[in-house]
Amino acid sequence: MDGYLPLSNIESDKLHFATKAKEIAKFIESVPNTIPYAVTINGSWGSGKSTMLNFIEGELNTGICKVVRFNPWMINTKEELILNLFEEIYDCIDQGHTKAKEKFKSYALKISSPLAKLATLAVSMSQGVPAPVVTPVANGIGDMVKETGEAIFNKPLSKRKKDLIAELETMFIENGQKIVIMIDEVDRLFPDEIINIFQLIKSTLDLPGLFFVVAMDEDAVCDALENQGIKNPSIYLQKIFQRKYGVNSQFQLRTLFDEYITKNLKESQGKHNRDLIYLLETFIETNHYNRLGTTDNQYMEMYHDFRTHLENPRAFVNFKDFLLEKWEKYHSEIPEYDDRKVALQVAFVILMNFYLYPNYNNPQFARFSYLYHDDKNPIPKFVLRANNIIIRINGSRTVGLEEFVSEIVHNLNKYPDYIRSLVDKI
Incomplete structure (x- = not known):
């Protein structure tokens, strides 16, 4: 593995x-x-x-x-x-x-x-x-x-x-x-x-x-x-x-995370790894005490979505490599927000959506009506679920959340126009 x-x-x-x-x-x-x-x-x-x-x-x-x-x-x-x-x-x-x-x-x-x-x-x-x-x-x-x-x-x-x-x-x-x-x-x-x-x-x-x-x-x-x-x-x-x-590949996602990611993270003292452990406890172990805002069963629904995409061992290896390679830098670029736990959970959902549906990861997250430029194909259920849980984690729709999400998505995707705008400001 x-x-x-x-x-x-x-x-x-x-x-x-x-x-x-x-x-x-x-x-x-x-x-x-x-x-x-x-x-x-x-x-x-x-x-x-x-x-x-x-x-x-x-x-x-x-x-x-x-x-x-x-x-x-x-x-x-x-x-x-x-x-x-x-x-x-x-x-x-x-x-x-x-x-x-x-x-x-x-x-x-x-x-x-x-x-x-x-x-x-x-x-x-x-x-x-x-x-x-x-x-x-x-x-x-x-x-x-x-x-x-x-x-x-x-x-x-x-x-x-x-x-x-x-x-x-x-x-x-x-x-x-x-x-x-x-x-x-x-x-x-x-x-x-x-x-x-x-x-x-x-x-x-x-x-x-x-x-x-x-x-x-x-x-x-x-x-x-x-x-x-x-x-x-x-x-x-x-x-x-x-x-x-x-060869059964069902109901083993938590074991995969524990054996191949979490155990190694626990040996590290880095803050980015401690935060990742918290997020895995939240979204993979679905720790009830980590629920935020107005969420209810949304964490469990998202967990089962993760199972659908990642429970296959080969698929999990691909994801593991992506997460461990990406996480430290991504974590360092999470913007300041008035509630750090909200910031971490929202950032994790966006990262997961980026991995599973990169073409549907855009700055329009955190809006009640998710907008997407492609009106010919239906938006995947996971993307809609991600949009919904982001809003619920925050507890209410705020301008601050929209700006926070927009900055994360821009940093993650490194859109050429966004990078160009940063250069122009210097």
């Missing part, structure tokens, strides 16, 4: 992902390795799906589970998607079980197309494999293409799969292991690429010992499937995945 990369160490968990990660890992280990299985980790963009995958992997018993991490987003072309994933699975098959490796290669070649792709797959599979396994497939590209072409027609797919299942069952019974394939960021693919990934999973779902864990934004994936002509995408997914888990 201090950066934009997913967490990998479960000890860094602040949002209680660890509990669910351990639950999922335990379930993965409990599924018999003689049957295939597929689950999804569902969540919106930035909710922490990749972090959840990292935590699950860290909790798996490496003596039982061989983990394949596959990110299709990193593959350049859709033609390479299936090839790369087959290669990863192939690499996890025990080197000592040469028959299982050969049967898997044979099956992979059969369901892949066209021939050029098959040759590429054979080449990639021949790299880094011990001599007994490499020899049959490493006799030159020309021989491989020939071998591949012949292999396609000398045995039907059903027979290849039956042979492969028998070999995999033997191998997994002997070693007591399973292969866990974790696929991330499926929702970032193009619709046809998403279809390719799901077709691949379907093609291996009756192979023993394979356990797929797919992280995705289900809404985005369903939209993509509909784009490809699948009328009931939810039913389509249910036919592939036996279970789904959700």
Whole structure:
């Protein structure tokens, strides 16, 4: 959470992902390795799906589970998607079980197309494999293409799969292991690429010992499937995945603020940080004793607006960086006002509006009828709510408040005309 990369160490968990990660890992280990299985980790963009995958992997018993991490987003072309994933699975098959490796290669070649792709797959599979396994497939590209072409027609797919299942069952019974394939960021693919990934999973779902864990934004994936002509995408997914888990990003805003902002602020003696702690207690913790003026439930309404915009962990990281970078200078430019707490609360609301809706942050705040130059688009509810609470915090409409707000907004936006007017006065 201090950066934009997913967490990998479960000890860094602040949002209680660890509990669910351990639950999922335990379930993965409990599924018999003689049957295939597929689950999804569902969540919106930035909710922490990749972090959840990292935590699950860290909790798996490496003596039982061989983990394949596959990110299709990193593959350049859709033609390479299936090839790369087959290669990863192939690499996890025990080197000592040469028959299982050969049967898997044979099956992979059969369901892949066209021939050029098959040759590429054979080449990639021949790299880094011990001599007994490499020899049959490493006799030159020309021989491989020939071998591949012949292999396609000398045995039907059903027979290849039956042979492969028998070999995999033997191998997994002997070693007591399973292969866990974790696929991330499926929702970032193009619709046809998403279809390719799901077709691949379907093609291996009756192979023993394979356990797929797919992280995705289900809404985005369903939209993509509909784009490809699948009328009931939810039913389509249910036919592939036996279970789904959700990454919850609700009701965690206070935890995010406390863990990643407030705790650090409390270690500082600076007045700007003490004032920020007061404001977070007011607007995030909604401390009843900090209410000012004629406000009532407006603080709680604004808090829920903040939740809508900032509760997603990735969105919160962006905001955290903005706030900590901006706050000290912004605080120093808050004008004098007859009530310092009113000044701080009004300034904070304006700063939040500036972050969430910069185009709607202007000197017309603190008027009973909010004015905006764009009369074609409706004013966002948050902007209207911000305008309302600013007036209520002050308790009444005064000329002093309008001037105070106008100066803050001008300082914050640094309008060229405003800066020009200041220069002219010097």
